[in-house]
Amino acid sequence: MTLDGKCPSGPIETAWDSHRFNMKLVNPANRRKFNVLVVGTGLAGAACAATLGELGFNVQAFCYQDSARRAHSIAAQGGINAAKNYQNDGDSVYRLFYDTVKGGDYRSRERNVYRLAQISVNIIDQAVAQGVPFAREYGGLLDNRSFGGAQVARTFYARGQTGQQLLLGAYSALSRQVNAGTVKLHTRTEMLDLVVIDGRARGIITRNLATGELESWVGDAVVLATGGYGNVFFLSTNAMGCNVTATYKAYKKGALFANPCYTQIHPTCIPVSGGYQSKLTLMSESLRNDGRVWVPKSAADATKDPSSLPDDQRDYYLERRYPSFGNLVPRDVASRNAKTVCDEGRGVGHEVDGQRRAVYLDFRDAIQRVGKSTIEARYGNLFHMYTKITGENPYESPMRIYPAIHYTMGGLWVDYNLMSNVEGLFVLGEANFSDHGANRLGASALMQGLADGYFIAPPTISDYLARVGWGSKLTAEHEGFKAAKGEANDRIQKLLSIKGKRPVDSFHRELGNVMWDKCGMSRTKEGLEEALKRIPEIRAEFWENVNVPGENKGVNQSLERAGRVADFLEFGELMCLDALERAESCGGHFREESQTEDGEALRDDDNFRHTAAWEYKGVETAPTLHKEALNFDYVKLTQRSYK
Amino acid sequence: MKITLNVWRQSAPQAAGSFVKYEVDGVNADMSMLEMLDVLNDRLESKGEAPIAFDHDCREGICGACGFMINGVAHGPEKEITVCQTHMRSFKDGDELTLEPWRAMAFPVMRDLMVDRSAFDRIIQAGGYVSVRTGSAPEANATPVMKEHADLAFEAAACIGCGACVAACPNAAAMLFTSAKVSHLGLLPQGEPERDKRAMDMVAQMDKEGFGHCTNHGECEAVCPKGISVNFIARMNRDLLSATLRSTR
Amino acid sequence: MSWLQSLYASTIGKKAVMAITGLIIFGFTLGHMAGNLLAFFGEDTFNTYAATLKGNPPLLWGTRLLLLTVIPLHFLTAFQLIKRSNDARPAAYAKWQPQRSTYASRTIRFGGIYLLGFILYHLAHYTLHLTNPEFAGYHDAQGRHDAFRMVVEGFSNPINVAVYLVAMLSLVFHLSHGAWSMFQSMGLNHPKYNQLRERAAWTLAIVLTVGFSSVPLAVLTGVVHR
């Protein structure tokens, strides 16, 4: 299989425009004859479903939560980037494009990224028109801040709840279409399988989480906007229900899974406090602007009261190792260094599983310098959140932080039209592999999800539908649907019939530990090989010894979780395989074998300047690797350095 | 610590429910309320018993999925917090906690502590939006918005749709929720053209769902995890009354 | 007028009716209370006042008509709202702990029902003289209806005074909540003045109750006598 990204040629600045001009259109009167299934109502899904509905297509939208408004996009705090250059500080579409490609460590498609930067400005207009209450200046105009170490202030924000406000904007657009009758919403409905007929995605199988009923849905196109797979690590900043099921099932039906090993770790999360921990909470990175990161110089001091340790017994390791960037080094560098000092035994805080995994983020000096009230004005809500979770007061004793899994850059492979290699299967938002390469810049995921949903997918889907035409006679009685539904049912019955000894979560935790240790912040060949041995063992035990009580009738949350964990148990293996195969370090993927003398990630552009897309071949069979070469005509490849 | 729970168990929407007592030992003060239930649920699952069903997702107080009554208070004893952010350090060893689902005609119980809040979605669908087609938006900075209004709109927009306001209100009113959206959009110039229609349509839907009226008890504001103010209810009353008098409908 | 019907059908419209009717009754009671205080100035003043009112049919009947519309509207709407509220929560909580609501807000219904009973009794007592037909025949030296004597005799009965005082207690609670709540219901709210609104509500409720109660108490204790 050769992977064709179908990028338009010509100058990058006009590529998207000319591509759109060449697209086929569907006559307005015919649009309602097309059925589009949109799975996911996060930023990407809700925006896409609403826009397709406005255009007049018949849309069915699905999400597993009880309301479309609860998709995990709601949790994004920091902000959304856009090349508006309202601050007149030298930003431009080209600069946002350049920064994104560079930030992604040159592992994304130039043309996709350029389009993203172009569309970013329309997103802000759209959101403001919907009533998204972005922060404003006294003059009534929009405010911006600089985010994640960017040199320009291009981030739009709504206090610490930008994702919430943007999602509620998209949700309101979606609600408007529900009212207009163009979109039918199916909440508490989980997609369990994709139906591919004659090489085209033609439908999905879902389970109604309220009744247990399995249903088949026929469509002319299927859109997956089901978010990221960070929960393969069990502990992450993702919501509890985030899963890989939809994309993984599509992968099993022939869609290629690209770069699964690219995951992003966020350095400032609240550490694990005990074995019962169910998720991790992110604290905005902006804390590092004023907080100083340190651990005791000596492991013996790990349990001492931090304020009793004088400066000469503290190791401000980021300031020591990176004198010019100090505490503001990029996410991955900050994260890896935290891991290193904790592995040296100098971690602080609660001991969990025999290790202390936390470092101090200290505001003592900042409070002395600018005063408590200034610090309160800057971070009051974050400090409050910290206190709520830990019961400690960060004004008096330093915060404890530790990195956590936060975002997954990998996802289903898509071309420039956001269509996967399976015809008619479109993949949007965090679920696709697209624009962030090996590392995502802060405040760019919201931008990408909305760009995909509002502005890119609607025209490309229309084009696809215009080409395949309407009038399909396909119904759910087709063998393809019956078989997929049968399989889904068999799997549910199997899960329910095991009645072993262990609860579902215990397997998820076990898998998560393996993934975090071997395929987390830094990875080695040996570790990955070990994980590839361990995961099938856990999976085998799961299928023999899990206990899923109850039956497939009504609400059964154990069954929901069991299905998701079963998929993670297969998917984890794919991730490790991809991480093993990519023997370079790039972006969020750090292979210990590939580093500079200073311990920086070392890319290997000669051998790995490609997207790795995997083709499913069976659960116990190794998948096939396809490579899409990445060409850089506009951006110059350089090696990062933060010394 | 050891905690005794009195949990409402109800196997299906139509089934009769009752309180069941559980003793949970080994509870750690740093656990969240939901993590404590996870621990209990793992124990129940290992025994092949049905775990306690409750809605939850983000577990950081923003998605609005979680919520139940803890000892008669929606989202439990701490202020401006959801149950997922309530930690066991708020309780003492030996405490007995009664966990009960939201109760309202418009929020039927689905199972245990889980209720159906789709009525909220229908209220939004009735008019909780600005009718702007994708691509038709004017330049964002073309319309300046008074900062005070933008900030107030944000405060209203912070609602997470959890339903605690309904649960706590002695009349099971959805006034706080509905008024938050009516106010958020009504305060912004972008929402102005549809302001009257929105207020009328959303209130009509709210009434149709069977929520109660507002006696101005203020219970809703007290339990709201986002501290949404009852001032917005007054604003919605004003909007509705003036819309009714002013509009041609 | 279908818009009026649909307004009345809505919870917010009904509350506006509660508020406006409540406000009117409130206004009446303030005036009524002030008039009652004239009893402290003796028989002549009080009877003059009563006769002046009675001698002004437009004022008398205007007020009566207004009250005859507004009071039934107030309690009919109240009953509809109470029913709606009960329907909205068919199953009560096993455990419920109030956080912000006041005793006054939670008992406003019961106080209202007591007040309804009281008003009916009060009218039967002093206006229609159904309970004490002899009141109708009292006349003072100038041949006017001797309202003063009627009041003094009425309140010489401690049970009667108790009925009135309990009513005044209900009223203080009803209004300590109602008098600011009605602003909220009509959408009159501004953070800057809200505290003022609540204080004024309490003050007026207390003034009203103390004012009203003073007359029966004064009679019972003999401060006001014939």
Ligand SMILES: Cc1cc2nc3c(=O)[nH]c(=O)nc-3n(C[C@H](O)[C@H](O)[C@H](O)COP(=O)(O)OP(=O)(O)OC[C@H]3O[C@@H](n4cnc5c(N)ncnc54)[C@H](O)[C@@H]3O)c2cc1C
């Ligand atoms: C804590 C946190 C903070 C963040 N902060 C920022 C930030 O400041 N700036 C930024 O740009 N990005 C941020 N991100 C990243 C960003 O929020 C996400 O990448 C983005 O919102 C993903 O949007 P989405 O639409 O792709 O998916 P989601 O919002 O995750 O939506 C997924 C949807 O798919 C549905 N779904 C999933 N599986 C199924 C299934 N099997 N069947 C049916 N439906 C299914 C879900 O119900 C949901 O509706 C943050 C992420 C986290 C976790």
Ligand code: HEM
């Ligand atoms: C006839 C007997 C009465 C009954 C049955 C009655 C009943 C009620 C009830 C049930 C409410 C609360 C409605 C709600 O749940 O929000 C209420 C509110 C109110 N009542 Fe009465 N009441 C009566 C008499 C009075 C009197 C005599 C006054 C004035 C002196 C009065 C003034 C008010 C006011 C101002 C409110 C507040 C309205 C609002 O919240 O907007 N009521 N009444």
Ligand code: HEM
């Ligand atoms: C202790 C308190 C009160 C006293 C002493 C009192 C006294 C009186 C008296 C003496 C009359 C008869 C006047 C006359 O016919 O000459 C009267 C009438 C009336 N009172 Fe009161 N009253 C009291 C409280 C109230 C309250 C709380 C209300 C509630 C709304 C009320 C409503 C009325 C009404 C409607 C009338 C009839 C007026 C008319 O003739 O149309 N009173 N009252």
Ligand code: SF4
């Ligand atoms: S107003 Fe407050 S309590 Fe009500 S749904 Fe919104 S956030 Fe929850």
Ligand code: F3S
């Ligand atoms: S508690 Fe209920 S009565 Fe009104 S002020 Fe809140 S809705």
Ligand code: FES
């Ligand atoms: S689980 Fe999302 S708010 Fe509690």
